[in-house]
Amino acid sequence: MEIQKIKSPGELEELRKKIISARDSLKPCITLCSGTACNAARSALVAEAISKELEKQGLKEKVDFRRTGCHGFCEKGPVIVIFPEGICYLKVKPDDVPEMIRTTFVEKKILKRLLYKDPVTGEQIVHEADIPFYKYQKRLVFGLNTKIDPLSIEDYIAVGGYMALSKALFKMKPEEIIEEVKRSGLRGRGGAGFPTGRKWEATRKAEGNPKYVVVNCDEGDPGAYMDRSLMEGNPFQVLEGLVIGAFSIGARYGYIYVREEYPLAVDNVTHAISEASRLGFLGENILGSGFDFDVHVHRGAGAFVCGEETALLRCLEGKAGEPVPRPPYPSVRGLWGKPTNINNVETWANVPLIIRDGAESFASIGTDNSKGTKIFSLVGKVNNTGLVEVPMGITLRDVVFKIGGGIPKGKKFKAVQTGGPSGGCIPERYLDMPVDFEELGSVGSMMGSGGMIVLDEETCMVDFARYFLSFLSDESCGKCTPCREGVGQMLGILTRITMGKGREDDIEKLEELARVVATASLCALGRTAPNPVLSTLQYFRDEYTAHIKEKRCPAGVCKSLIAFYIDPAKCGGCMLCVKKCPAGAIIGERKKAHRIVQEKCTKCGTCLDVCPEKFGAVIKVSGKREIEDIISGVSKEAGVNI
Amino acid sequence: MDKIPINIDGKEVKVKPGKTLLEASKLAGVKIPTLCYHELLKPFGACRLCMVEIEDSSGGRKLVASCVHPVIEPVKVLTRSLQVDLIRKVVLELMMTNAPDSPKIQELAKEYGAVRGRFETKSTFCVHCGLCVRYCEEVKGKNAIGFVERGMRKEISFVPEIALKECLNCKECFPLCPTSYLQTSFVLTQSLNLRF
Numbered sequence: 001m002e003i004q005k006i007k008s009p010g011e012l013e014e015l016r017k018k019i020i021s022a023r024d025s026l027k028p029c030i031t032l033c034s035g036t037a038c039n040a041a042r043s044a045l046v047a048e049a050i051s052k053e054l055e056k057q058g059l060k061e062k063v064d065f066r067r068t069g070c071h072g073f074c075e076k077g078p079v080i081v082i083f084p085e086g087i088c089y090l091k092v093k094p095d096d097v098p099e100m101i102r103t104t105f106v107e108k109k110i111l112k113r114l115l116y117k118d119p120v121t122g123e124q125i126v127h128e129a130d131i132p133f134y135k136y137q138k139r140l141v142f143g144l145n146t147k148i149d150p151l152s153i154e155d156y157i158a159v160g161g162y163m164a165l166s167k168a169l170f171k172m173k174p175e176e177i178i179e180e181v182k183r184s185g186l187r188g189r190g191g192a193g194f195p196t197g198r199k200w201e202a203t204r205k206a207e208g209n210p211k212y213v214v215v216n217c218d219e220g221d222p223g224a225y226m227d228r229s230l231m232e233g234n235p236f237q238v239l240e241g242l243v244i245g246a247f248s249i250g251a252r253y254g255y256i257y258v259r260e261e262y263p264l265a266v267d268n269v270t271h272a273i274s275e276a277s278r279l280g281f282l283g284e285n286i287l288g289s290g291f292d293f294d295v296h297v298h299r300g301a302g303a304f305v306c307g308e309e310t311a312l313l314r315c316l317e318g319k320a321g322e323p324v325p326r327p328p329y330p331s332v333r334g335l336w337g338k339p340t341n342i343n344n345v346e347t348w349a350n351v352p353l354i355i356r357d358g359a360e361s362f363a364s365i366g367t368d369n370s371k372g373t374k375i376f377s378l379v380g381k382v383n384n385t386g387l388v389e390v391p392m393g394i395t396l397r398d399v400v401f402k403i404g405g406g407i408p409k410g411k412k413f414k415a416v417q418t419g420g421p422s423g424g425c426i427p428e429r430y431l432d433m434p435v436d437f438e439e440l441g442s443v444g445s446m447m448g449s450g451g452m453i454v455l456d457e458e459t460c461m462v463d464f465a466r467y468f469l470s471f472l473s474d475e476s477c478g479k480c481t482p483c484r485e486g487v488g489q490m491l492g493i494l495t496r497i498t499m500g501k502g503r504e505d506d507i508e509k510l511e512e513l514a515r516v517v518a519t520a521s522l523c524a525l526g527r528t529a530p531n532p533v534l535s536t537l538q539y540f541r542d543e544y545t546a547h548i549k550e551k552r553c554p555a556g557v558c559k560s561l562i563a564f565y566i567d568p569a570k571c572g573g574c575m576l577c578v579k580k581c582p583a584g585a586i587i588g589e590r591k592k593a594h595r596i597v598q599e600k601c602t603k604c605g606t607c608l609d610v611c612p613e614k615f616g617a618v619i620k621v622s623g624k625r626e627i628e629d630i631i632s633g634v635s636k637e638a639g640v641n642i
Numbered sequence: 643m644d645k646i647p648i649n650i651d652g653k654e655v656k657v658k659p660g661k662t663l664l665e666a667s668k669l670a671g672v673k674i675p676t677l678c679y680h681e682l683l684k685p686f687g688a689c690r691l692c693m694v695e696i697e698d699s700s701g702g703r704k705l706v707a708s709c710v711h712p713v714i715e716p717v718k719v720l721t722r723s724l725q726v727d728l729i730r731k732v733v734l735e736l737m738m739t740n741a742p743d744s745p746k747i748q749e750l751a752k753e754y755g756a757v758r759g760r761f762e763t764k765s766t767f768c769v770h771c772g773l774c775v776r777y778c779e780e781v782k783g784k785n786a787i788g789f790v791e792r793g794m795r796k797e798i799s800f801v802p803e804i805a806l807k808e809c810l811n812c813k814e815c816f817p818l819c820p821t822s823y824l825q826t827s828f829v830l831t832q833s834l835n836l837r838f
Contacts, residue, residue, distance in 0.1 A: 303792070305792075320789075324687075325687040325707060325710040325711070327711075327712060327714065328712065473793055473794055474793055474794075475792075475793065476792070476793040476794070477792050477793065477796075478770065478789075478791070478792045478793045478794065478795070478796030479688050479770070480687070480688045480689070480690055481688065481689050481690050481733050481736055481737065481769070481770070482690055482729075482732075482733060482736070484770065484793060484794060484796065485736035485737070485739060485740075485761075485794075486732070486736055488793075488794045489736065489739070489761045489762065492761075492762050509760075509761075512728070512732060513732065515725075515728065516728060516729050516732040516733065519693075519705050519725060519729060520690045520693050520705065520729040520733065521690075522687055522688065522690070522707070
């Protein structure tokens with residue numbers, strides 16, 4: 001359909017009608033997730049196969065095919081949902097396509113082997129909406145991802161796109177928009193949770209011209225990809241929110257700061273900007289309202305600290321990405337010294353919903369102080385990893401067990417880490433806590449931008465804290481002393497503890513450093529960096545003392561503190577471990593008990609994994625005393641020296 | 643604009659809005675330790691020795707770096723408190739992991755009870771105050787020296803092409819360095835010249 005520039009709200013509604021009427025809502029449509037995770041699982045080849053097969057089976061006119069952004073269920077990708085019924089096929093391989101198309105569209109049946117199978121009951125589920133992973137979610141912001149092609153502005157208009165923009169420009173005054181956002185209770189989704197409406201108001205009231213609005217898409221948390229998937233899957237919604245914000249704030253220019261590591265996000269948002277400009281949703285005289293607004297994409301060179309707003313602004317100015325002290329806040333003196341409003345991708349994407357459906361509708365979801373929904377990237381030791389959007393106030397237990405499907409391999413839950421690398425670990429006793437900004441803060445963690453890492457009993461909490469501190473010390477910009485030196489010293493102490501060289505006063509030193517780093521650092525990276533240490537010290541202190549005093553790693557993770565032994569009484573002499581040991585550290589003959597040469601052992605645990613269940617001869621031990629005990633015990637029984 | 647009343651350790655002063663708390667403290671005659679601060683340079687806020695505790699009219703307390711924190715409203719400033727002293731002590735101990743023999747750091751360490759060797763020592767003598775880098779940029783406009791890398795690997799480094807042309811007759815940054823790292827770094831840069 002050839003579309004001309006839209007010059008009024010009336011023309012927009014006419015166009016919407018035209019697009020919708022040209023489409024048959026009952027016509028089957030295959031949507032294939034083409035987000036980054038599914039792409040990695042060869043979604044592109046599946047797409048090729050679908051196009052070819054539709055042609056081959058003569059279904060090209062009868063079945064629509066749409067490649068969409070991320071659906072969220074990355075664990076089971078590539079994901080296909082067939083509308084209008086909502087049939088969901090998972091882990092679809094290119095070879096599955098001919099059969100899938102024939103069964104579904106020619107025979108009008110369901111291809112059962114591609115359906116979701118409940119890991120506990122074995123029951124197969126046909127429809128996307130009935131799968132527990134989706135059933136307990138509330139996909140307000142993320143939901144459109146499954147319905148639109150991120151390269152098609154027509155798709156976005158068809159599902160109600162730019163309704164909010166038209167309402168904001170023609171039916172509301174800038175102050176009314178800000179009031180609406182304030183009443184909705186929307187808080188920044190990037191980490192700190194500052195009330196969005198208040199931020200906008202401050203920028204609107206600040207003196208200086210021009211004013212700027214910025215989208216922060218410098219998502220740097222390891223394992224988090226909410227913003228990436230939104231930007232890849234539905235850039236139009238982010239842009240619509242941005243234009244509404246710019247209008248209410250009085251900004252003439254906008255910047256989208258997106259990581260260079262997100263090539264698909266860069267491509268899709270760049271394309272969306274050119275499409276939106278062509279149709280009159282960006283540029284001069286937007287929709288005939290007289291409001292002018294242009295937006296540029298800036299590709300970030302990739303540093304965690306550049307997600308910090310003042311560092312991000314310095315990058316936009318072409319300087320090194322180092323934070324500068326606040327106040328003055330960017331709303332007063334931001335980009336090139338002018339009032340600037342920065343919000344995270346997800347925050348901007350929420351704006352059209354608030355304006356279109358009203359503040360009350362948005363505020364009806366959530367808790368007293370945290371409204372709406374939040375997208376989390378649920379990863380780690382959980383069955384259903386992926387992106388989940390849940391109403392604020394849902395319990396952690398529901399997220400981990402109902403949506404996440406619990407812990408794999410029947411292992412026990414230990415903790416969930418929220419808030420990205422500088423978040424805290426929340427132990428089992430708080431699983432029934434509602435997810436909201438204040439509640440997470442009250443137990444020593446934070447909302448952050450929405451990372452959620454599930455840990456099972458086989459995770460060593462000291463090692464876990466060490467991992468995040470090594471990330472943070474690496475990503476520190478190095479400007480202020482507490483963050484550069486303090487985090488580095490904390491990392492050094494943690495590394496020593498995991499290597500069995502912990503000292504009696506280490507915990508005290510860690511706590512003292514944490515107190516100073518948390519209060520004296522220049523920016524939020526440093527001020528939150530001690531969280532992983534403080535929260536694990538609070539809830540798992542016994543693991544620290546076990547490492548320091550007994551030289552024992554209770555989870556059996558820290559290599560310097562564990563040893564593997566083969567119990568000669570149990571060993572069946574099958575030679576399996578001898579063959580599989582990558583270090584060649586196991587000696588033995590068939591039908592005779594094998595032995596691990598400790599000096600050669602790299603503690604990879606392969607022997608433990610491969611030892612047949614009927615023998616169960618490989619034992620992992622930890623702790624100085626335990627290791628000595630087992631040596632003497634094993635050697636006594638076997639009558640050999642180990 | 644009207645001057646704003648600030649109470650520093652019990653002493654009242656009136657300060658123009660936008661001035662920093664450190665400048666206000668000078669008016670009040672109260673001494674706050676600094677390291678990366680220099681009158682000729684823009685405040686940097688990096689060493690964190692000048693942290694003070696402030697209390698606003700609603701009783702909210704927070705810790706801020708006085709060299710960069712602007713006077714915007716009447717506040718009560720405490721230049722010494724348990725937390726402020728702890729920060730200064732630990733920050734000094736962290737600096738001593740790099741530059742244990744710097745006279746300036748030793749003097750402050752004595753005052754705040756900072757103990758040398760509490761934390762693992764490191765093999766660089768730079769405390770990253772940035773005085774040399776900023777002086778060269780802001781006062782001389784030469785940019786002969788800059789920061790390279792980030793985080794724990796961050797260092798100062800002369801740009802040989804500029805340094806070998808500009809520095810021999812200047813060396814104005816040398817006395818600013820609180821350790822002796824700057825001079826060492828320059829000697830190293832000079833030795834590059836021999837290789838060219």
